[in-house]
Amino acid sequence: MLTVSNASLSFGGIHALVDLSFTAREGEITSIIGPNGAGKTSLFNIISGFYQPQSGAILFQGEDITRERPDHRAKRGMSRTFQNLALFRGMSVLDNIKLGGHTRLKSGLFSGGWYYGRAQREEIAFREEIERDIIDFLELDHIRKAPVSALPYGLQKRVELARALAMKPKLLMLDEPVAGMNREETEDIARFILDIQEQWGTTIILVEHDMGMVMDISDQVVVLNFGKQIAAGAPADVQANPQVIEAYLGSSDMEVA
Numbered sequence: 440m441l442t443v444s445n446a447s448l449s450f451g452g453i454h455a456l457v458d459l460s461f462t463a464r465e466g467e468i469t470s471i472i473g474p475n476g477a478g479k480t481s482l483f484n485i486i487s488g489f490y491q492p493q494s495g496a497i498l499f500q501g502e503d504i505t506r507e508r509p510d511h512r513a514k515r516g517m518s519r520t521f522q523n524l525a526l527f528r529g530m531s532v533l534d535n536i537k538l539g540g541h542t543r544l545k546s547g548l549f550s551g552g553w554y555y556g557r558a559q560r561e562e563i564a565f566r567e568e569i570e571r572d573i574i575d576f577l578e579l580d581h582i583r584k585a586p587v588s589a590l591p592y593g594l595q596k597r598v599e600l601a602r603a604l605a606m607k608p609k610l611l612m613l614d615e616p617v618a619g620m621n622r623e624e625t626e627d628i629a630r631f632i633l634d635i636q637e638q639w640g641t642t643i644i645l646v647e648h649d650m651g652m653v654m655d656i657s658d659q660v661v662v663l664n665f666g667k668q669i670a671a672g673a674p675a676d677v678q679a680n681p682q683v684i685e686a687y688l689g690s691s692d693m694e695v696a
């Protein structure tokens with residue numbers, strides 16, 4: 440589904456990514472882990488197009504998208520959530536989720552202020568689909584009319600996941616989906632991620648510090664340290680890799696595993 444090939448990204452003298460290569464296979468969950476500052480967010484940013492690597496290539500379904508704009512990548516079926524919540528806090532849960540799906544509408548959600556005919560029919564069908572496929576699926580029905588600002592943090596993160604899903608993405612990129620969550624909320628999100636993979640066949644790339652969850656749900660784990668890939672493979676292999684253990688020495692992340 441997605442290949443990063445020999446990608447490098449620097450900010451002045453800081454080498455955020457160094458000659459990095461990996462492949463996220465279709466229908467699999469690939470997790471990117473690494474200590475703070477390892478380059479995980481930078482990697483997400485070159486995949487979604489917010490940053491351009493100085494060298495190397497990004498291929499999506501075999502096509503070179505390295506220089507393509509983020510909105511074009513979104514139209515291809517790439518969707519992401521952010522480390523810090525990026526929701527419209529004053530808007531309802533339903534409206535936030537609908538906004539996530541607007542790239543799929545032909546007429547656009549706000550076509551000209553008045554809407555009629557095709558745009559109206561499309562919007563009604565879209566709303567029904569969102570309610571059936573996303574709101575029910577992520578168990579958000581009881582809060583669909585609530586403003587996002589009134590919700591506890593764990594539910595806000597779930598709304599962000601719902602909004603990313605509303606695009607019906609082929610590739611879903613989740614940036615720390617359980618950061619700041621308690622155990623129960625984390626288990627809920629882990630279950631939803633596995634359900635998305637199983638029921639929708641979505642390819643998922645995950646950046647996450649929660650090692651328990653990463654090792655539980657990933658098909659493949661890619662480990663970065665100082666912008667370089669130091670290991671990649673099945674969770675059990677990566678966990679036993681001496682270079683990975685050394686990279687995490689002094690960090691509390693691995694102790695959770």
Ligand SMILES: Nc1ncnc2c1ncn2[C@@H]1O[C@H](COP(=O)(O)OP(=O)(O)OP(=O)(O)O)[C@@H](O)[C@H]1O
Nearest residue numbers: 450453454455473474475476477478479480481482
């Ligand atoms: N916009 C930027 N300008 C300058 N340096 C940056 C920028 N973005 C990232 N960096 C640097 O690149 C390196 C990798 O940062 P990045 O945020 O990708 O790491 P990370 O693995 O996501 O870290 P964390 O786990 O703390 O979120 C760090 O040294 C960081 O300071």
